[in-house]
Amino acid sequence: MDAKTDKATGSITVGNKNWDFPVYKGTIGPDVLDIAKLYGESGMFTYDPGFTSTASCESKITYIDGDEGILLYRGYPIEQLAEHGDFLETCYLLLYGELPTPSQKADFDYRVTRHTMVHEQMSRFFQGFRRDAHPMAVMTGSIGALSAFYHDSTDIADPTQRMIASLRMIAKVPTLAAMAYKYSVGQPFVYPKNNLDYAANFLHMCYAVPTEEYKVNPVLARAMDRIFILHADHEQNASTSTVRLAGSSGANPFACIAAGCACLWGPAHGGANEAALNMLAEIGTVDRIPEFIRRAKDKNDSYRLMGFGHRVYKNYDPRAKIMQKTCHEVLAELGIKDDPLLDVAMELEKIALHDEYFVEKKLYPNIDFYSGITLKAMGFPTTMFTVLFAVARTVGWIAQWKEMIEDPKQKIGRPRQLYTGAVARDYTPISRRK
Numbered sequence: 001m002d003a004k005t006d007k008a009t010g011s012i013t014v015g016n017k018n019w020d021f022p023v024y025k026g027t028i029g030p031d032v033l034d035i036a037k038l039y040g041e042s043g044m045f046t047y048d049p050g051f052t053s054t055a056s057c058e059s060k061i062t063y064i065d066g067d068e069g070i071l072l073y074r075g076y077p078i079e080q081l082a083e084h085g086d087f088l089e090t091c092y093l094l095l096y097g098e099l100p101t102p103s104q105k106a107d108f109d110y111r112v113t114r115h116t117m118v119h120e121q122m123s124r125f126f127q128g129f130r131r132d133a134h135p136m137a138v139m140t141g142s143i144g145a146l147s148a149f150y151h152d153s154t155d156i157a158d159p160t161q162r163m164i165a166s167l168r169m170i171a172k173v174p175t176l177a178a179m180a181y182k183y184s185v186g187q188p189f190v191y192p193k194n195n196l197d198y199a200a201n202f203l204h205m206c207y208a209v210p211t212e213e214y215k216v217n218p219v220l221a222r223a224m225d226r227i228f229i230l231h232a233d234h235e236q237n238a239s240t241s242t243v244r245l246a247g248s249s250g251a252n253p254f255a256c257i258a259a260g261c262a263c264l265w266g267p268a269h270g271g272a273n274e275a276a277l278n279m280l281a282e283i284g285t286v287d288r289i290p291e292f293i294r295r296a297k298d299k300n301d302s303y304r305l306m307g308f309g310h311r312v313y314k315n316y317d318p319r320a321k322i323m324q325k326t327c328h329e330v331l332a333e334l335g336i337k338d339d340p341l342l343d344v345a346m347e348l349e350k351i352a353l354h355d356e357y358f359v360e361k362k363l364y365p366n367i368d369f370y371s372g373i374t375l376k377a378m379g380f381p382t383t384m385f386t387v388l389f390a391v392a393r394t395v396g397w398i399a400q401w402k403e404m405i406e407d408p409k410q411k412i413g414r415p416r417q418l419y420t421g422a423v424a425r426d427y428t429p430i431s432r433r434k
Protein backbone atom coordinates (compact mmCIF):
# COMPACT_ATOMS: atom_id res chain seq x y z
CA MET A 1 0.00 0.00 0.00
CA ASP A 2 1.49 3.30 -1.10
CA ALA A 3 -1.39 5.33 0.31
CA LYS A 4 -0.23 7.88 2.84
CA THR A 5 -1.43 7.27 6.35
CA ASP A 6 -0.51 10.07 8.74
CA LYS A 7 -1.86 7.95 11.58
CA ALA A 8 -5.26 9.64 10.99
CA THR A 9 -8.09 7.51 12.22
CA GLY A 10 -11.82 7.51 11.69
CA SER A 11 -14.26 5.96 14.09
CA ILE A 12 -17.59 4.17 13.85
CA THR A 13 -19.95 4.32 16.78
CA VAL A 14 -22.93 1.97 17.18
CA GLY A 15 -24.90 2.52 20.36
CA ASN A 16 -22.42 2.77 23.20
CA LYS A 17 -19.63 1.01 21.25
CA ASN A 18 -16.95 2.77 19.26
CA TRP A 19 -14.30 1.39 16.91
CA ASP A 20 -11.34 3.29 15.37
CA PHE A 21 -9.99 2.52 11.91
CA PRO A 22 -7.04 3.97 9.92
CA VAL A 23 -7.70 6.66 7.30
CA TYR A 24 -5.53 6.54 4.16
CA LYS A 25 -4.89 9.43 1.79
CA GLY A 26 -4.36 8.90 -1.95
CA THR A 27 -2.29 11.25 -4.09
CA ILE A 28 -5.57 12.88 -5.23
CA GLY A 29 -9.21 12.05 -4.57
CA PRO A 30 -11.22 11.06 -1.49
CA ASP A 31 -9.54 9.56 1.58
CA VAL A 32 -10.56 6.03 2.56
CA LEU A 33 -11.47 4.46 5.89
CA ASP A 34 -9.85 1.01 6.15
CA ILE A 35 -12.63 -1.13 7.64
CA ALA A 36 -11.01 -4.51 6.96
CA LYS A 37 -11.09 -5.27 10.69
CA LEU A 38 -14.70 -4.06 11.21
CA TYR A 39 -16.30 -7.51 11.20
CA GLY A 40 -13.63 -9.02 13.42
CA GLU A 41 -13.96 -6.22 15.97
CA SER A 42 -17.71 -5.47 15.81
CA GLY A 43 -19.38 -8.55 14.33
CA MET A 44 -20.98 -6.21 11.76
CA PHE A 45 -20.58 -5.84 7.99
CA THR A 46 -20.85 -2.63 6.03
CA TYR A 47 -23.79 -2.58 3.62
CA ASP A 48 -23.29 -0.84 0.26
CA PRO A 49 -25.23 -2.45 -2.65
CA GLY A 50 -23.83 -1.12 -5.95
CA PHE A 51 -20.67 -0.07 -4.07
CA THR A 52 -21.60 3.63 -4.20
CA SER A 53 -19.28 4.42 -1.26
CA THR A 54 -16.81 1.55 -1.46
CA ALA A 55 -13.21 1.59 -2.68
CA SER A 56 -12.53 -2.03 -3.70
CA CYS A 57 -8.77 -1.64 -4.19
CA GLU A 58 -5.81 0.71 -4.36
CA SER A 59 -4.84 1.58 -7.94
CA LYS A 60 -2.36 3.81 -9.79
CA ILE A 61 -3.89 3.48 -13.25
CA THR A 62 -6.87 5.82 -13.80
CA TYR A 63 -8.28 8.72 -11.82
CA ILE A 64 -11.75 10.22 -12.31
CA ASP A 65 -13.07 13.38 -10.67
CA GLY A 66 -16.83 13.12 -11.28
CA ASP A 67 -17.64 16.62 -10.03
CA GLU A 68 -15.00 18.33 -12.15
CA GLY A 69 -15.35 16.03 -15.16
CA ILE A 70 -11.68 14.99 -15.05
CA LEU A 71 -10.24 11.72 -16.41
CA LEU A 72 -6.51 10.93 -16.08
CA TYR A 73 -4.70 7.82 -17.40
CA ARG A 74 -1.58 7.48 -15.21
CA GLY A 75 -1.90 11.24 -14.53
CA TYR A 76 -2.24 12.36 -18.16
CA PRO A 77 -5.54 14.15 -19.06
CA ILE A 78 -7.66 12.20 -21.54
CA GLU A 79 -7.97 15.33 -23.71
CA GLN A 80 -4.18 15.47 -24.26
CA LEU A 81 -3.77 11.74 -24.89
CA ALA A 82 -6.66 11.73 -27.39
CA GLU A 83 -5.29 14.83 -29.15
CA HIS A 84 -1.58 14.02 -29.32
CA GLY A 85 -1.12 10.28 -28.92
CA ASP A 86 -2.31 7.02 -30.44
CA PHE A 87 -4.06 4.01 -28.94
CA LEU A 88 -0.98 1.77 -28.64
CA GLU A 89 0.82 4.61 -26.82
CA THR A 90 -2.13 4.68 -24.40
CA CYS A 91 -1.87 0.88 -24.06
CA TYR A 92 1.82 1.17 -23.19
CA LEU A 93 1.05 3.96 -20.68
CA LEU A 94 -1.72 1.98 -18.96
CA LEU A 95 0.40 -1.19 -18.77
CA TYR A 96 3.81 0.28 -17.83
CA GLY A 97 2.78 3.53 -16.09
CA GLU A 98 4.88 5.89 -18.22
CA LEU A 99 4.71 7.26 -21.77
CA PRO A 100 7.07 5.26 -24.05
CA THR A 101 10.27 6.66 -25.54
CA PRO A 102 10.41 6.43 -29.36
CA SER A 103 12.33 3.13 -29.19
CA GLN A 104 10.00 1.71 -26.51
CA LYS A 105 6.98 2.69 -28.63
CA ALA A 106 8.45 1.10 -31.78
CA ASP A 107 9.25 -2.11 -29.88
CA PHE A 108 5.77 -2.23 -28.28
CA ASP A 109 4.03 -1.66 -31.63
CA TYR A 110 6.19 -4.43 -33.14
CA ARG A 111 5.39 -6.89 -30.32
CA VAL A 112 1.64 -6.23 -30.42
CA THR A 113 1.52 -6.42 -34.23
CA ARG A 114 3.11 -9.85 -34.18
CA HIS A 115 0.40 -11.30 -32.00
CA THR A 116 -2.58 -10.14 -34.12
CA MET A 117 -3.32 -13.52 -35.75
CA VAL A 118 -5.49 -16.04 -33.91
CA HIS A 119 -5.08 -19.83 -34.10
CA GLU A 120 -6.59 -21.02 -37.40
CA GLN A 121 -8.86 -23.38 -35.45
CA MET A 122 -10.67 -20.29 -34.06
CA SER A 123 -12.40 -19.85 -37.41
CA ARG A 124 -14.00 -23.26 -36.90
CA PHE A 125 -15.10 -22.16 -33.41
CA PHE A 126 -17.09 -19.35 -35.04
CA GLN A 127 -18.98 -21.82 -37.26
CA GLY A 128 -20.72 -23.06 -34.11
CA PHE A 129 -22.63 -19.79 -33.68
CA ARG A 130 -26.00 -19.13 -35.36
CA ARG A 131 -25.30 -16.73 -38.22
CA ASP A 132 -27.58 -14.15 -36.57
CA ALA A 133 -25.86 -14.42 -33.18
CA HIS A 134 -25.30 -11.02 -31.50
CA PRO A 135 -21.61 -10.10 -32.03
CA MET A 136 -21.23 -9.56 -28.27
CA ALA A 137 -22.25 -13.19 -27.70
CA VAL A 138 -19.63 -14.21 -30.25
CA MET A 139 -17.00 -11.96 -28.63
CA THR A 140 -17.67 -13.23 -25.11
CA GLY A 141 -17.48 -16.83 -26.34
CA SER A 142 -14.42 -16.42 -28.52
CA ILE A 143 -12.38 -14.48 -25.95
CA GLY A 144 -13.17 -17.22 -23.46
CA ALA A 145 -12.15 -19.77 -26.08
CA LEU A 146 -8.73 -18.11 -26.35
CA SER A 147 -8.06 -19.46 -22.85
CA ALA A 148 -8.29 -22.96 -24.34
CA PHE A 149 -5.33 -22.14 -26.60
CA TYR A 150 -3.08 -20.64 -23.94
CA HIS A 151 -4.20 -22.16 -20.65
CA ASP A 152 -1.12 -24.37 -20.29
CA SER A 153 1.23 -21.54 -21.23
CA THR A 154 -0.16 -18.87 -18.93
CA ASP A 155 1.62 -19.04 -15.61
CA ILE A 156 0.20 -15.87 -14.06
CA ALA A 157 2.89 -15.97 -11.36
CA ASP A 158 5.50 -15.30 -14.06
CA PRO A 159 5.74 -11.57 -14.99
CA THR A 160 6.96 -12.44 -18.50
CA GLN A 161 3.94 -14.70 -19.04
CA ARG A 162 1.64 -11.99 -17.69
CA MET A 163 3.00 -9.48 -20.20
CA ILE A 164 2.77 -11.99 -23.09
CA ALA A 165 -0.86 -12.70 -22.15
CA SER A 166 -1.49 -8.93 -22.03
CA LEU A 167 0.02 -8.38 -25.47
CA ARG A 168 -1.89 -11.35 -26.89
CA MET A 169 -5.17 -9.92 -25.58
CA ILE A 170 -4.54 -6.40 -26.91
CA ALA A 171 -3.47 -7.84 -30.28
CA LYS A 172 -6.07 -10.57 -30.77
CA VAL A 173 -9.29 -9.01 -29.50
CA PRO A 174 -9.58 -6.68 -32.54
CA THR A 175 -9.05 -9.70 -34.82
CA LEU A 176 -11.83 -11.59 -33.01
CA ALA A 177 -14.06 -8.48 -33.16
CA ALA A 178 -13.56 -8.15 -36.91
CA MET A 179 -14.24 -11.89 -37.30
CA ALA A 180 -17.46 -11.49 -35.29
CA TYR A 181 -18.52 -8.70 -37.65
CA LYS A 182 -17.58 -10.63 -40.81
CA TYR A 183 -19.41 -13.70 -39.50
CA SER A 184 -22.54 -11.61 -38.87
CA VAL A 185 -22.54 -10.26 -42.46
CA GLY A 186 -21.58 -13.57 -44.07
CA GLN A 187 -18.28 -12.36 -45.51
CA PRO A 188 -14.95 -14.21 -45.33
CA PHE A 189 -12.60 -13.39 -42.46
CA VAL A 190 -9.80 -10.97 -43.35
CA TYR A 191 -6.34 -11.60 -41.88
CA PRO A 192 -4.52 -8.80 -40.05
CA LYS A 193 -1.96 -6.81 -42.08
CA ASN A 194 1.24 -6.02 -40.22
CA ASN A 195 1.98 -2.97 -42.35
CA LEU A 196 -1.11 -1.15 -41.02
CA ASP A 197 -1.35 0.59 -37.65
CA TYR A 198 -3.74 -0.72 -35.01
CA ALA A 199 -6.91 1.20 -35.95
CA ALA A 200 -6.31 1.03 -39.71
CA ASN A 201 -5.70 -2.72 -39.45
CA PHE A 202 -8.98 -3.12 -37.55
CA LEU A 203 -10.95 -1.19 -40.17
CA HIS A 204 -9.25 -3.20 -42.91
CA MET A 205 -10.18 -6.52 -41.22
CA CYS A 206 -13.78 -5.29 -40.94
CA TYR A 207 -14.33 -3.77 -44.35
CA ALA A 208 -11.88 -5.35 -46.83
CA VAL A 209 -13.23 -8.08 -49.15
CA PRO A 210 -11.15 -10.51 -51.24
CA THR A 211 -12.57 -9.17 -54.48
CA GLU A 212 -11.01 -5.72 -54.40
CA GLU A 213 -8.35 -3.51 -52.82
CA TYR A 214 -9.60 -1.74 -49.67
CA LYS A 215 -7.97 1.59 -48.85
CA VAL A 216 -8.42 2.73 -45.26
CA ASN A 217 -9.63 6.34 -44.96
CA PRO A 218 -7.00 8.00 -42.71
CA VAL A 219 -9.56 10.37 -41.15
CA LEU A 220 -11.76 7.40 -40.16
CA ALA A 221 -8.70 5.48 -38.92
CA ARG A 222 -7.72 8.44 -36.75
CA ALA A 223 -11.28 8.71 -35.44
CA MET A 224 -11.31 4.95 -34.67
CA ASP A 225 -7.98 5.24 -32.88
CA ARG A 226 -9.25 8.16 -30.80
CA ILE A 227 -12.46 6.27 -29.93
CA PHE A 228 -10.27 3.41 -28.68
CA ILE A 229 -8.25 5.86 -26.52
CA LEU A 230 -11.43 7.32 -25.00
CA HIS A 231 -12.77 3.88 -24.05
CA ALA A 232 -9.47 2.33 -22.87
CA ASP A 233 -9.93 2.45 -19.09
CA HIS A 234 -12.22 3.98 -16.50
CA GLU A 235 -11.22 3.14 -12.91
CA GLN A 236 -13.29 0.46 -11.12
CA ASN A 237 -16.37 0.37 -13.41
CA ALA A 238 -18.63 -2.68 -13.42
CA SER A 239 -16.77 -4.70 -16.07
CA THR A 240 -13.32 -3.88 -14.65
CA SER A 241 -14.51 -4.89 -11.18
CA THR A 242 -15.77 -8.13 -12.76
CA VAL A 243 -12.34 -8.81 -14.24
CA ARG A 244 -10.65 -8.09 -10.91
CA LEU A 245 -13.03 -10.38 -9.01
CA ALA A 246 -12.64 -13.18 -11.57
CA GLY A 247 -8.85 -12.71 -11.55
CA SER A 248 -8.69 -12.77 -7.74
CA SER A 249 -9.39 -16.52 -7.86
CA GLY A 250 -6.31 -17.03 -10.07
CA ALA A 251 -8.41 -17.75 -13.18
CA ASN A 252 -6.83 -17.70 -16.63
CA PRO A 253 -6.57 -14.03 -17.80
CA PHE A 254 -8.39 -14.75 -21.06
CA ALA A 255 -11.32 -16.16 -19.05
CA CYS A 256 -11.25 -13.06 -16.82
CA ILE A 257 -11.45 -10.75 -19.84
CA ALA A 258 -14.36 -12.84 -21.17
CA ALA A 259 -16.13 -12.22 -17.83
CA GLY A 260 -15.52 -8.48 -18.20
CA CYS A 261 -16.85 -8.60 -21.75
CA ALA A 262 -20.05 -10.30 -20.57
CA CYS A 263 -20.57 -7.57 -17.95
CA LEU A 264 -19.88 -4.76 -20.44
CA TRP A 265 -22.74 -6.02 -22.64
CA GLY A 266 -25.42 -4.72 -20.26
CA PRO A 267 -27.37 -1.62 -21.43
CA ALA A 268 -26.58 0.18 -18.15
CA HIS A 269 -22.88 -0.14 -19.00
CA GLY A 270 -21.16 -0.70 -22.33
CA GLY A 271 -24.40 -1.73 -24.03
CA ALA A 272 -25.60 1.88 -23.64
CA ASN A 273 -24.02 2.97 -26.93
CA GLU A 274 -26.18 0.49 -28.86
CA ALA A 275 -29.20 1.40 -26.70
CA ALA A 276 -28.56 5.15 -27.13
CA LEU A 277 -28.56 4.91 -30.90
CA ASN A 278 -31.70 2.76 -30.85
CA MET A 279 -33.29 5.40 -28.59
CA LEU A 280 -32.39 8.24 -31.00
CA ALA A 281 -33.83 6.19 -33.87
CA GLU A 282 -37.01 5.52 -31.82
CA ILE A 283 -37.40 9.24 -31.09
CA GLY A 284 -36.89 9.79 -34.82
CA THR A 285 -37.62 13.49 -35.03
CA VAL A 286 -36.96 16.53 -32.87
CA ASP A 287 -40.67 17.16 -32.26
CA ARG A 288 -41.00 13.80 -30.44
CA ILE A 289 -38.27 14.62 -27.88
CA PRO A 290 -40.62 16.07 -25.20
CA GLU A 291 -42.55 12.78 -25.02
CA PHE A 292 -39.35 10.85 -24.25
CA ILE A 293 -38.10 13.43 -21.76
CA ARG A 294 -41.44 13.14 -19.94
CA ARG A 295 -41.15 9.34 -19.80
CA ALA A 296 -37.55 9.56 -18.51
CA LYS A 297 -38.73 11.89 -15.70
CA ASP A 298 -41.77 9.76 -14.78
CA LYS A 299 -40.97 7.92 -11.53
CA ASN A 300 -43.53 5.27 -12.49
CA ASP A 301 -41.83 4.63 -15.80
CA SER A 302 -38.53 2.74 -15.77
CA TYR A 303 -37.60 4.38 -19.08
CA ARG A 304 -34.22 6.12 -19.10
CA LEU A 305 -32.47 8.31 -21.62
CA MET A 306 -29.65 6.05 -22.77
CA GLY A 307 -26.32 7.83 -22.99
CA PHE A 308 -27.25 10.11 -20.09
CA GLY A 309 -26.15 9.91 -16.48
CA HIS A 310 -23.20 8.27 -14.81
CA ARG A 311 -22.39 6.76 -11.43
CA VAL A 312 -19.30 8.95 -11.07
CA TYR A 313 -19.61 11.90 -13.47
CA LYS A 314 -21.96 14.49 -12.00
CA ASN A 315 -20.65 16.87 -14.63
CA TYR A 316 -20.10 16.50 -18.34
CA ASP A 317 -18.21 13.26 -19.16
CA PRO A 318 -14.91 14.64 -20.58
CA ARG A 319 -14.92 11.80 -23.10
CA ALA A 320 -18.35 12.87 -24.42
CA LYS A 321 -16.98 16.28 -25.45
CA ILE A 322 -14.16 14.65 -27.46
CA MET A 323 -16.64 12.10 -28.84
CA GLN A 324 -18.91 14.91 -30.03
CA LYS A 325 -15.98 16.61 -31.81
CA THR A 326 -14.96 13.31 -33.41
CA CYS A 327 -18.56 12.75 -34.49
CA HIS A 328 -18.62 16.04 -36.38
CA GLU A 329 -15.22 15.27 -37.99
CA VAL A 330 -16.42 11.86 -39.23
CA LEU A 331 -19.74 13.22 -40.56
CA ALA A 332 -17.88 16.04 -42.36
CA GLU A 333 -15.33 13.60 -43.86
CA LEU A 334 -18.17 11.38 -45.10
CA GLY A 335 -20.11 14.35 -46.44
CA ILE A 336 -23.08 13.60 -44.18
CA LYS A 337 -24.63 17.04 -43.87
CA ASP A 338 -27.95 16.56 -42.14
CA ASP A 339 -28.01 13.36 -40.12
CA PRO A 340 -31.48 13.25 -38.48
CA LEU A 341 -30.03 11.23 -35.60
CA LEU A 342 -27.46 13.96 -34.93
CA ASP A 343 -30.20 16.62 -35.08
CA VAL A 344 -32.21 14.67 -32.50
CA ALA A 345 -29.09 14.11 -30.34
CA MET A 346 -28.06 17.78 -30.36
CA GLU A 347 -31.61 18.96 -29.57
CA LEU A 348 -32.09 16.28 -26.89
CA GLU A 349 -28.81 17.30 -25.24
CA LYS A 350 -29.79 20.97 -25.32
CA ILE A 351 -33.21 20.32 -23.77
CA ALA A 352 -31.89 17.88 -21.14
CA LEU A 353 -29.08 20.21 -20.04
CA HIS A 354 -31.67 22.89 -19.25
CA ASP A 355 -34.38 20.67 -17.76
CA GLU A 356 -34.55 20.98 -13.97
CA TYR A 357 -34.95 17.19 -13.52
CA PHE A 358 -31.67 16.49 -15.32
CA VAL A 359 -29.92 19.49 -13.78
CA GLU A 360 -30.99 18.53 -10.25
CA LYS A 361 -29.95 14.89 -10.73
CA LYS A 362 -26.76 15.97 -12.53
CA LEU A 363 -27.51 13.85 -15.57
CA TYR A 364 -25.16 14.77 -18.40
CA PRO A 365 -24.40 13.03 -21.71
CA ASN A 366 -21.84 10.29 -21.20
CA ILE A 367 -19.42 8.75 -23.67
CA ASP A 368 -22.15 6.55 -25.13
CA PHE A 369 -24.32 9.46 -26.27
CA TYR A 370 -22.34 10.46 -29.36
CA SER A 371 -20.33 7.31 -30.02
CA GLY A 372 -23.27 5.52 -31.63
CA ILE A 373 -23.89 8.22 -34.25
CA THR A 374 -20.17 8.21 -35.11
CA LEU A 375 -19.89 4.43 -35.39
CA LYS A 376 -23.08 4.19 -37.46
CA ALA A 377 -21.69 6.81 -39.87
CA MET A 378 -18.48 4.74 -40.10
CA GLY A 379 -20.58 1.81 -41.32
CA PHE A 380 -20.83 -0.32 -38.16
CA PRO A 381 -24.21 -1.92 -37.34
CA THR A 382 -25.53 -1.01 -33.85
CA THR A 383 -24.90 -4.59 -32.70
CA MET A 384 -21.16 -3.97 -33.15
CA PHE A 385 -21.01 -0.83 -30.96
CA THR A 386 -20.38 -2.61 -27.66
CA VAL A 387 -17.91 -4.93 -29.40
CA LEU A 388 -15.85 -1.85 -30.29
CA PHE A 389 -16.08 -0.71 -26.68
CA ALA A 390 -14.75 -4.15 -25.64
CA VAL A 391 -11.85 -3.90 -28.12
CA ALA A 392 -10.76 -0.63 -26.50
CA ARG A 393 -11.46 -1.63 -22.89
CA THR A 394 -9.43 -4.84 -23.15
CA VAL A 395 -6.24 -2.92 -22.33
CA GLY A 396 -7.89 -1.36 -19.27
CA TRP A 397 -9.17 -4.72 -18.09
CA ILE A 398 -5.78 -6.37 -18.54
CA ALA A 399 -3.85 -3.48 -16.95
CA GLN A 400 -6.13 -3.59 -13.89
CA TRP A 401 -5.90 -7.41 -13.80
CA LYS A 402 -2.07 -7.21 -13.87
CA GLU A 403 -2.04 -4.54 -11.13
CA MET A 404 -4.20 -6.76 -8.94
CA ILE A 405 -2.12 -9.92 -9.55
CA GLU A 406 1.07 -7.96 -8.80
CA ASP A 407 -0.34 -6.52 -5.55
CA PRO A 408 1.36 -8.44 -2.70
CA LYS A 409 -1.78 -7.93 -0.57
CA GLN A 410 -4.02 -9.49 -3.21
CA LYS A 411 -6.48 -12.13 -1.98
CA ILE A 412 -9.63 -13.68 -3.40
CA GLY A 413 -12.57 -11.26 -3.39
CA ARG A 414 -15.36 -12.63 -1.21
CA PRO A 415 -18.05 -10.08 -0.15
CA ARG A 416 -20.61 -10.97 2.56
CA GLN A 417 -24.34 -10.09 2.77
CA LEU A 418 -27.27 -8.91 4.85
CA TYR A 419 -29.32 -12.12 5.17
CA THR A 420 -33.10 -11.64 5.39
CA GLY A 421 -34.15 -15.14 4.38
CA ALA A 422 -35.75 -17.95 6.46
CA VAL A 423 -34.19 -18.83 9.81
CA ALA A 424 -33.19 -22.50 10.45
CA ARG A 425 -36.18 -24.87 10.20
CA ASP A 426 -36.61 -28.68 9.98
CA TYR A 427 -37.27 -30.58 6.75
CA THR A 428 -40.88 -31.65 6.13
CA PRO A 429 -41.24 -34.90 4.15
CA ILE A 430 -43.26 -34.38 0.98
CA SER A 431 -45.91 -36.81 2.26
CA ARG A 432 -46.70 -34.33 5.01
CA ARG A 433 -46.75 -31.20 2.83
CA LYS A 434 -50.17 -29.82 1.94
Ligand code: SDX
Pocket residue numbers: 233234236237238267268269270272296297303304305306307308309310311312361363366367368
Ligand atom coordinates in the same frame (compact mmCIF):
# COMPACT_ATOMS: atom_id res chain seq x y z
C1 SDX B 1 -20.74 3.46 -18.99
O1 SDX B 1 -18.90 3.18 -14.45
C2 SDX B 1 -18.29 3.58 -15.54
O2 SDX B 1 -17.23 4.20 -15.53
C3 SDX B 1 -19.00 3.19 -16.81
C4 SDX B 1 -18.42 3.76 -18.09
C5 SDX B 1 -17.04 3.21 -18.39
O3 SDX B 1 -16.30 3.86 -19.15
O4 SDX B 1 -16.74 2.07 -17.94
O5 SDX B 1 -18.34 5.18 -18.05
C6 SDX B 1 -19.29 3.37 -19.30
O6 SDX B 1 -21.30 2.49 -18.60
C7 SDX B 1 -21.44 4.81 -19.11
C8 SDX B 1 -22.92 4.76 -18.62
C9 SDX B 1 -23.75 4.22 -19.78
N1 SDX B 1 -25.15 3.95 -19.30
C10 SDX B 1 -26.17 4.67 -19.77
O7 SDX B 1 -26.05 5.67 -20.48
C11 SDX B 1 -27.53 4.11 -19.36
C12 SDX B 1 -28.42 5.27 -18.87
N2 SDX B 1 -27.86 5.73 -17.60
C13 SDX B 1 -28.41 5.17 -16.37
O8 SDX B 1 -28.86 3.87 -16.45
C14 SDX B 1 -27.63 5.57 -15.14
O9 SDX B 1 -27.37 6.91 -15.24
C15 SDX B 1 -26.34 4.83 -14.81
C16 SDX B 1 -26.54 3.36 -14.76
C17 SDX B 1 -25.29 5.15 -15.82
C18 SDX B 1 -25.87 5.32 -13.45
O10 SDX B 1 -26.84 4.95 -12.55
P1 SDX B 1 -26.65 5.18 -10.96
O11 SDX B 1 -25.37 5.81 -10.64
O12 SDX B 1 -26.98 3.90 -10.28
O13 SDX B 1 -27.71 6.29 -10.68
P2 SDX B 1 -29.22 6.00 -10.41
O14 SDX B 1 -29.69 4.93 -11.33
O15 SDX B 1 -29.40 5.82 -8.95
O16 SDX B 1 -29.86 7.37 -10.89
C19 SDX B 1 -29.92 8.47 -9.99
C20 SDX B 1 -31.23 9.14 -10.35
C21 SDX B 1 -32.41 8.17 -10.34
O17 SDX B 1 -33.56 8.94 -9.99
P3 SDX B 1 -34.09 8.84 -8.45
O18 SDX B 1 -34.30 7.37 -8.13
O19 SDX B 1 -33.01 9.47 -7.61
O20 SDX B 1 -35.38 9.63 -8.48
O21 SDX B 1 -31.17 9.66 -11.69
C22 SDX B 1 -32.15 9.00 -12.51
C23 SDX B 1 -32.58 7.75 -11.78
O22 SDX B 1 -33.93 7.42 -12.09
N3 SDX B 1 -31.48 8.68 -13.76
C24 SDX B 1 -31.99 8.86 -14.98
C25 SDX B 1 -30.99 8.43 -15.88
N4 SDX B 1 -29.93 8.01 -15.19
C26 SDX B 1 -30.23 8.15 -13.89
N5 SDX B 1 -33.19 9.30 -15.38
C27 SDX B 1 -33.39 9.37 -16.72
N6 SDX B 1 -32.50 8.98 -17.67
C28 SDX B 1 -31.28 8.51 -17.26
N7 SDX B 1 -30.39 8.15 -18.17
